[in-house]
Amino acid sequence: MNRTQRIAAAAASALVVGVLAAGCGGSGDESSDGTITLRVNLFGQFGYKDLYRQFEKEHPGVKIVETAEGDLGKYNTKLSQQIAANASAGDVVAIEEGQTVNFLQTPDKFVNLQEHGYDAIKGDYLPYVANATTTSDGSATIGLGTDVGGLAMCYRRDLFEQAGLPTDREEVAKLWPTWEDFITTGEKFQQGIGDDKIHFVDAATNTYNSILMQGSDETYFDRDNKLVVESNPAVKNAWDIANEMIDAGLTAKIVAFSKEWDAGFKNGSFATVACPAWMTGNIKGQAGDALAGVWDITTVPGGSGNWGGSWLAVPKSSKHQKEAVELIKFLSSAEGQMGAFEAEGRLPSLPALYDTPELKDATNPYFNDAPVGQLFVAGAKNLKPVYLGAKNVPVRDAFENVLRSVENGQRSAKEGWPEAVKAAEKAAK
Amino acid sequence: MKIRDRLTKTEARVAPYAFISPFFIVFAIFGLFPLIYTLWVSLHDWSLLAGNQGFVGLDNYRELAQDADFWRALTNTLGIFVLATVPQLVLATVLAQVLNSKLRAKTFWRMGVLLPNVTSVAAVGIIFGLIFARDYGVVNWGLGLVGVGPVDWQGHRWSSWLAISVMVDWRWTGYNALILLASLQAVPKELYEAARIDGASAWRQFWSVTVPMLRPTIIFVSIVATIGGIQLFTEPLLFGAGVNAISGGSTGQFQTVAMYLVQQAFTGQRFGYASTVAWVLFLLVAVFAVINVALLRRIRSVD
Numbered sequence: 001m002n003r004t005q006r007i008a009a010a011a012a013s014a015l016v017v018g019v020l021a022a023g024c025g026g027s028g029d030e031s032s033d034g035t036i037t038l039r040v041n042l043f044g045q046f047g048y049k050d051l052y053r054q055f056e057k058e059h060p061g062v063k064i065v066e067t068a069e070g071d072l073g074k075y076n077t078k079l080s081q082q083i084a085a086n087a088s089a090g091d092v093v094a095i096e097e098g099q100t101v102n103f104l105q106t107p108d109k110f111v112n113l114q115e116h117g118y119d120a121i122k123g124d125y126l127p128y129v130a131n132a133t134t135t136s137d138g139s140a141t142i143g144l145g146t147d148v149g150g151l152a153m154c155y156r157r158d159l160f161e162q163a164g165l166p167t168d169r170e171e172v173a174k175l176w177p178t179w180e181d182f183i184t185t186g187e188k189f190q191q192g193i194g195d196d197k198i199h200f201v202d203a204a205t206n207t208y209n210s211i212l213m214q215g216s217d218e219t220y221f222d223r224d225n226k227l228v229v230e231s232n233p234a235v236k237n238a239w240d241i242a243n244e245m246i247d248a249g250l251t252a253k254i255v256a257f258s259k260e261w262d263a264g265f266k267n268g269s270f271a272t273v274a275c276p277a278w279m280t281g282n283i284k285g286q287a288g289d290a291l292a293g294v295w296d297i298t299t300v301p302g303g304s305g306n307w308g309g310s311w312l313a314v315p316k317s318s319k320h321q322k323e324a325v326e327l328i329k330f331l332s333s334a335e336g337q338m339g340a341f342e343a344e345g346r347l348p349s350l351p352a353l354y355d356t357p358e359l360k361d362a363t364n365p366y367f368n369d370a371p372v373g374q375l376f377v378a379g380a381k382n383l384k385p386v387y388l389g390a391k392n393v394p395v396r397d398a399f400e401n402v403l404r405s406v407e408n409g410q411r412s413a414k415e416g417w418p419e420a421v422k423a424a425e426k427a428a429k
Numbered sequence: 430m431k432i433r434d435r436l437t438k439t440e441a442r443v444a445p446y447a448f449i450s451p452f453f454i455v456f457a458i459f460g461l462f463p464l465i466y467t468l469w470v471s472l473h474d475w476s477l478l479a480g481n482q483g484f485v486g487l488d489n490y491r492e493l494a495q496d497a498d499f500w501r502a503l504t505n506t507l508g509i510f511v512l513a514t515v516p517q518l519v520l521a522t523v524l525a526q527v528l529n530s531k532l533r534a535k536t537f538w539r540m541g542v543l544l545p546n547v548t549s550v551a552a553v554g555i556i557f558g559l560i561f562a563r564d565y566g567v568v569n570w571g572l573g574l575v576g577v578g579p580v581d582w583q584g585h586r587w588s589s590w591l592a593i594s595v596m597v598d599w600r601w602t603g604y605n606a607l608i609l610l611a612s613l614q615a616v617p618k619e620l621y622e623a624a625r626i627d628g629a630s631a632w633r634q635f636w637s638v639t640v641p642m643l644r645p646t647i648i649f650v651s652i653v654a655t656i657g658g659i660q661l662f663t664e665p666l667l668f669g670a671g672v673n674a675i676s677g678g679s680t681g682q683f684q685t686v687a688m689y690l691v692q693q694a695f696t697g698q699r700f701g702y703a704s705t706v707a708w709v710l711f712l713l714v715a716v717f718a719v720i721n722v723a724l725l726r727r728i729r730s731v732d
Contacts, residue, residue, distance in 0.1 A: 073674060077695040084477050084700075102698070105479045197564075205672070255583075258671025259555065260562050269564060394697045397673045404679035408584050411680075426498070427697060 036320050038327055040066045041090035043075040045281055046146070046310075047343025051336055055327060062323055071257070072096060076393070082315075083109050089315045091324040092331075095143050097309045100132045101390045103142060107135050110142035111314040116325045118144075124334075128385030129349040133311050143311030144332040147346035149276035150379035151210055151305035152297050154283060157368065159271040163192030169298040169370060176301040179211060179241045186250040189271060199252035201245065202270040204407045205400045206256050208242035210274040213386055214305040220396070220424065221389025227428045229395070229421055239420070242403060243413040253407050262286045274300065276307040277347035277376045284345075284366045297370040304382035309349065347376045354381060391428045398423035464711070467704045475701035477694060482701075489705035499706065501681055502689040503713075505590070509665070509685065510658035513594035518651060520598070521605035522643070526635060528606065529613045539610070542603030553600060554667020561592040561668070583669055589683035596664045601657070605650050612646035613639065648725045655717050659710070662687040686710050 040048070045068065052064040067090070069075040076099055082089035086109060095103055103110070118141050122130050129145035153176075157167040165188065166172055176182040186200035201207055212219055216234040221227060229235050245251055252270045254261045264270055265286035273279065275297060283295055312328040314321055330336050337348035338358060345364065353359050354377045362373035389395075402420040405411045411419065471489055474482040493499055528539055545553075560567045561582040569579040582588045616639065624634045640647070665683045666674055675692045677684025684692075690710065694703030 071670070071674070073672065073696075077675075077691065080477055080695050080698070102478065105476070109478075254564075255669070255671035255673075258669075258674075259558055260564055261671065263562075263565055267565065391698070394692075397676060397696060401673055401676050401679045401681075408581070408679055410584070429697070429699065429702075 035061045035063055036323060037063045037065055038092065038320060038324055039090040040064060040092040040327070041079070042066060042068045042094045043072050043096065044068065044070060044278070045285070045344050046094070047281070047340040047346060048331060048336075050343065051331060051339045055330055059323070059326070062327075064327070082317075086315075086317050089317060091314065091318040091320055092328055093313055093315060094146075095133070095311045095313055097132070097149075098388055098393050098396070100143070100311060101388055101392065103313070104133070104135055105390060107140040107142050109316050110140075111316060111318070111321050111325060112140045112142070113144065113314075113325065114139075114141050116329075121329070124350050124352060126349050126351055126380070126383065128383070129309070129311075131385070133313070143313040144328050145349040146310045146312055146332050146337065147278060147340060148309040148349045148380055148383065149213075149278070149305070149307040150347040150376040150383070151214075151300045151307055152275045152277075152375045152379060153272055153300045154275035154279065154295055154297050154367070155272045156268065156294055157296050158294050159193065159198060159268060160189070163189045163271075165189060165192065167296070169296050169368075172296075173299045179207075179301045182301040183241070183244055183248055183250065186245065187248050190249060193271075198268060199270050200250040201272050201274075202252050202261060202264060203254050203256050204242045204246050204251045204403055206274050207245060207251075208238050208400070208403055209396070210300065210305055210307055211241055211302070212238035213307055214302045216386075217384055218387050220392060220399075220428075221387070223387055225389045225391075227389075227391075227395070227425060229399075229424045235399075236417075239399075239403070239417065243406065243416070246407050246413070251407055253404075255404070266291070274307065277341075277345050277372070278308060280364060280367065280372065281344040281346070292366050293368050295366065296368045297364070297372065297375055299375065300379070304379040304384075306379075306383050306386065345372065347380055349380075351381075394427035395424045398427040467707050470701055471704035471708050473701045475699075475704070477698040477700045479698075485701070489702050490709075492702070493705050493709060498681060498684075499686070499689060502677075502684045502686045505586075505677070505681075505683055506659060506661060506685040506687075508586075509590050509593050509597075509661060509683070510655070512590050513597040513661075514651070514654045514658050516594075517598045517602050518605065518647070518654060520602050521609055521650070522640070522647070524602065524606035525609035525613050526639060528610050539607065542606050544603070545600050546604040548600070550600070550663045551667060553596060554664055555670070557592065557596045557599075557664075558668050558670055583678055583683070586682040589665075589668070589678060593661075593665050593668055593683060596668065597658075597661070601654065605654065608650055609643060609646055612643055616642045644725065648722060651721050651725060652718050655721050656714050659714050659717060660687050661685045662691070686713075 040052075042048075048066065052066070056062055056064060069078070076096065079089060079093060079095075079099075080102075083093075083103065083106070121144075122141075125145050126148065129148060130141075132145070133143035134141045155172060160167045160172070165185065166175070175185045189200045212234060216232065218228065218232060219235065220229050220232070222232075252264060254264055254269065265283060266288060273283065275283075280297070287295060312332055314324040314328060318324050331340075332349075334348075334350055334353055337346075337350055338353065340346040341348055341359065341362070348354075348359065359373045359377065362371070363369045364372045399420050402411070402416050402423055405419075406413050406416040472484060472486060474485050474488075476482055524542060528535070528542070532538055559565075561569075563569065563579060563581045563583070566582070568582070573579065580588050582592045620638050620642070621634060624638055629637065662685060665677055665685055666688060669678055669683065675684075675688055675696060677688050686706065687710065690703050690706040693699050693706060697703075
């Protein structure tokens with residue numbers, strides 16, 4: 001073996017060792033000058049940009065980087081993966097309402113906030129917000145609440161006018177005290193507008209979910225995590241109303257959160273959208289400045305309701321747990337929640353804020369100066385907590401899919417129900 | 430024999446193994462281990478977050494055999510695979526032949542066919558999703574011009590398969606054409622000259638010289654396309670973006686096996702069952718690769 005060969009052999013063995021070492025080594029994100037970087041992993045827009053700057057100013061040596069995934073399904077998949085693998089989820093993660101029970105299966109993968117002074121702030125939150133991320137035996141709390149859904153109804157004034165309906169939000173509210181009235185109004189709208197490209201609501205699924213979350217304190221699962229789709233009348237009720245809506249031809253048959261849905265906001269494919277507080281930020285972003293003042297907000301049929309809401313948690317895999325806990329405490333404090341409300345319209349989960357003038361008298365200029373404070377706070381105050389089981393997401397997906405297939409004419413409504421029950425049973429396994 | 434000589438001899442014997450070992454070590458860590466671990470998980474009731482819930486033997490496999498959703502996903506996968514791969518390979522071979530002929534600005538055309546492949550698959554998915562959109566899509570607009578009503582491309586099995594196949598073909602035809610072109614250039618010019626002297630037409634030359642000479646490359650390209658086709662995931666996922674994108678349409682009309690796997694693992698939280706799907710998918714790829722080779726061996730070789 002000559003010299004060259006020998007060097008090559010040595011290089012090869014070095015490579016092998018290097019590969020093995022790379023598999024074991026980890027790299028911290030602490031840079032040489034002692035600053036630490038906190039990675040915040042969110043879905044959608046939480047409106048935290050200014051709050052980060054403030055936190056950084058008050059905590060020298062801390063830098064905050066945010067990654068935000070637009071697609072909630074994708075976000076949840078990735079987060080489950082990262083939490084299960086105990087790696088790379090970030091220092092702060094957002095947990096969506098439907099996922100809280102799911103992650104409570106493994107409280108040990110998150111920092112227990114009870115060890116970080118949770119008891120002192122627990123009472124500040126809406127009770128159901130505080131309970132949603134606490135284990136049933138009360139020994140661990142994995143997340144701090146940020147915002148709640150608080151349901152209202154967003155509608156387009158121009159399309160209402162075109163269809164010969166009132167446009168003033170008080171009068172519009174009088175059109176639909178119940179969902180039955182909502183459908184009647186929709187039929188009038190459809191006749192008045194006389195254009196088969198414009199529909200009254202975006203999709204049957206969005207309305208269906210809103211109704212379901214108003215109906216009772218449980219949806220698909222009871223508190224023992226037993227599937228109760230057939231025995232819980234709330235599910236069938238929401239299903240039936242959604243199907244009436246489909247029968248009446250009120251839905252634009254668009255998949256929510258798809259590109260076509262986004263385009264629909266701009267092009268005026270639909271006149272109403274079930275509107276939790278966070279949706280206002282979404283509408284503004286999709287419809288754009290050209291439609292400012294065209295959209296408006298009024299009360300939702302059936303009074304109140306809830307759709308969505310989030311919690312912030314610190315995974316155990318975080319290398320800077322102490323600072324991360326500090327950060328989520330700040331972001332979910334009164335100051336942080338008001339900041340998120342001002343930036344993205346997210347409704348606080350701290351009832352103490354509901355009586356402050358900043359929130360009570362808040363209006364949203366984009367929505368024709370709608371009194372968003374009053375509208376959403378009224379919804380949030382009447383909120384009844386709804387229990388969602390650990391398998392809520394797959395079962396909801398199964399139900400939504402069957403509902404969409406009815407909406408698209410792939411099945412009749414009559415065939416749909418047993419099919420939905422069957423799909424739910426499979427998804428709940 | 431001196432010690433030094435003996436050492437040199439050992440080195441000479443060991444060195445080649447050291448050279449090839451990185452691949453096998455990496456493969457063992459990132460290939461073989463996950464494969465075997467997946468098999469182990471598939472024999473358990475395993476929740477993604479809650480962990481191992483006990484050994485269940487072959488229960489997952491039994492359930493899978495009777496799972497209508499799995500069979501539907503398999504049908505979709507094979508359907509899209511055939512719809513995408515066959516025209517893709519035929520087109521790539523023809524394209525390679527054209528690129529090999531006397532063209533002006535050869536490099537420009539050759540690089541050009543590779544461009545779609547360089548594009549990020551996410552961008553492709555979003556753009557094609559918009560092109561095939563029901564309400565404001567270009568394709569439906571074009572159909573409207575010639576008096577055909579709008580097609581709900583996501584709504585039916587055939588139309589969603591077609592749209593996804595177009596997406597796959599758009600990305601991969603050029604790539605395959607370049608690989609085929611490379612081996613085409615290795616075909617001795619004398620063979621074509623001889624064929625021409627014998628009076629063979631261009632078509633006859635293609636069929637009797639080009640195709641047989643390309644046989645090994647065609648086998649390689651088809652196996653790669655088969656593996657890609659059976660694991661198809663991103664294109665159909667992005668095609669149906671929005672809530673529940675992973676279920677591939679409201680009745681799962683374009684959900685592929687890979688999507689079903691991810692849905693079971695991360696939405697359904699059934700890690701054990703998803704591992705079962707993964708293993709069956711692995712076996713399928715293996716079987717299809719073998720079938721592929723067996724079929725393509727029948728292409729007449731010149732030697």
